[in-house]
Amino acid sequence: MIQELLAYQQTDARLRAIEQEISGSEERKKTASAKKFLDGVNETAAALEKKAKDLSALYDSLAAAQKELSDTVREIANAVEGCEDTNAAGYLHKKAEELAGRLSGLESRAAALTEEMNGVLSSFAQLRKKTQAAKEQYNEYGRKYKELKQSREGETAAVEKELAELEKAVDPALMARYKAKRKDKMFPVLYEVKGNMCGKCLMELSMADLNRLKTEEVIECDNCRCLLHK
Numbered sequence: 001m002i003q004e005l006l007a008y009q010q011t012d013a014r015l016r017a018i019e020q021e022i023s024g025s026e027e028r029k030k031t032a033s034a035k036k037f038l039d040g041v042n043e044t045a046a047a048l049e050k051k052a053k054d055l056s057a058l059y060d061s062l063a064a065a066q067k068e069l070s071d072t073v074r075e076i077a078n079a080v081e082g083c084e085d086t087n088a089a090g091y092l093h094k095k096a097e098e099l100a101g102r103l104s105g106l107e108s109r110a111a112a113l114t115e116e117m118n119g120v121l122s123s124f125a126q127l128r129k130k131t132q133a134a135k136e137q138y139n140e141y142g143r144k145y146k147e148l149k150q151s152r153e154g155e156t157a158a159v160e161k162e163l164a165e166l167e168k169a170v171d172p173a174l175m176a177r178y179k180a181k182r183k184d185k186m187f188p189v190l191y192e193v194k195g196n197m198c199g200k201c202l203m204e205l206s207m208a209d210l211n212r213l214k215t216e217e218v219i220e221c222d223n224c225r226c227l228l229h230k
């Protein structure tokens with residue numbers, strides 16, 4: 001039974017090579033990276049939009065505070081002008097200076113906000129550019145990827161036909177275990193025991209496993225989960 005599964009695995013290696021050639025191809029990688037970008041673009045745009053909205057609201061409230069403050073500064077300046085009491089004039093003058101300081105603080109915060117808003121706008125422009133480029137890449141490499149897959153279809157079908165033949169000689173339960181691991185991208189799936197170690201990860205097998213190998217054809221490595229035979 002093991003010989004049949006080994007023969008199956010040997011042929012399966014050819015299928016695996018084709019799969020790897022396709023999945024490792026520039027065509028697939030570039031198609032996938034463009035798709036990933038395009039899938040996330042709405043989210044990125046929405047985040048930028050939200051940021052722009054928040055900044056704009058903040059700017060409005062700053063501008064309102066600025067206006068109110070500058071009105072007050074002006075009122076105080078007028079009051080100082082008509083004030084004959086030197087002490088009161090001195091106090092008002094000091095108050096006006098303090099408010100002017102706060103006003104200039106507000107102005108520099110507004111300037112920083114403007115700069116931040118410009119940054120968001122330029123991010124938007126960049127996003128548009130990148131989206132366009134990603135669309136072009138997706139179209140171009142998507143087509144090439146499809147062509148690459150089509151060019152391997154004949155070969156793939158031939159190997160699959162051979163595998164279907166070979167499968168007939170393998171115990172169905174064992175075949176199912178093999179296929180489940182193969183689906184999980186494990187390859188090779190079946191290894192020979194190396195002395196008392198797993199042939200794949202070289203982990204020492206337990207006494208129980210070694211005993212089981214005396215009666216069972218195939219066991220599973222506790223460490224790397226590959227299938228092991230004597």
Ligand SMILES: [Zn+2]
Pocket residue numbers: 198199200201202203221222223224225226
């Ligand atoms: Zn192992």
